Amino acid sequence: MAKDIQLLLTESVDNLGIVGDVVKVRAGYARNYLLPMGLATEPSDDKVKALAAKRADAERMQREMRLQREQTIEKLEGIEVELKRSCNDQGLLYGSVTQQDIAEALVAKGFAVKARDIRLSQTIKRIESHHVLVKLDRDLEAEVIVKVVADRDIAVDDKVEVEVDDEGNMIMPGEQGRRGRGGRGRREDRAPAGAEAAPAAE
Numbered sequence: 656m657a658k659d660i661q662l663l664l665t666e667s668v669d670n671l672g673i674v675g676d677v678v679k680v681r682a683g684y685a686r687n688y689l690l691p692m693g694l695a696t697e698p699s700d701d702k703v704k705a706l707a708a709k710r711a712d713a714e715r716m717q718r719e720m721r722l723q724r725e726q727t728i729e730k731l732e733g734i735e736v737e738l739k740r741s742c743n744d745q746g747l748l749y750g751s752v753t754q755q756d757i758a759e760a761l762v763a764k765g766f767a768v769k770a771r772d773i774r775l776s777q778t779i780k781r782i783e784s785h786h787v788l789v790k791l792d793r794d795l796e797a798e799v800i801v802k803v804v805a806d807r808d809i810a811v812d813d814k815v816e817v818e819v820d821d822e823g824n825m826i827m828p829g830e831q832g833r834r835g836r837g838g839r840g841r842r843e844d845r846a847p848a849g850a851e852a853a854p855a856a857e
Contacts, residue, residue, distance in 0.1 A: 665694060736761060
């Protein structure tokens with residue numbers, strides 16, 4: 656079983672600590688990544704002192720970054736971005752809107768966010784407005800509106816819900832009767848196989 660070991664960070668490492676921190680990590684992580692990359696070393700009082708100035712700079716940068724993130728979150732709340740996508744006549748996207756798509760749209764508006772900051776509660780696959788969470792830190796988050804619009808003119812009735820049959824095929828509006836759902840189809844639509852059509856009256 657791998658053991659945890661203590662190392663002194665010589666550089667700041669995301670989700671682990673900043674330069675000068677003494678951290679406990681898995682032996683494999685230390686051996687395969689931190690030590691070969693020069694990001695950490697064996698801790699000692701002399702090494703900690705040698706990194707004091709570098710650590711002070713890192714702490715200052717962290718404070719500045721925190722302030723920037725707080726300001727970004729304040730400005731982000733309620734911001735709306737619009738994304739054009741291809742879809743079918745019912746407003747269902749042929750693909751899906753990704754975290755990267757949303758991040759790029761926000762960056763284009765001047766917000767410094769990354770794809771990992773975008774938290775999607777569900778896959779976006781429909782033409783409509785979606786409320787999306789942006790989280791820059793554990794206690795810094797904002798909700799933005801992602802308006803997904805069609806790249807062409809379509810007539811989408813938001814009040815009509817798409818139905819599917821027993822085989823998972825989408826049922827178009829108005830087709831329920833012609834498919835004989837509940838036995839309510841028109842009689843002429845449900846003529847038995849092989850029956851000949853009655854001649855038209857002269």
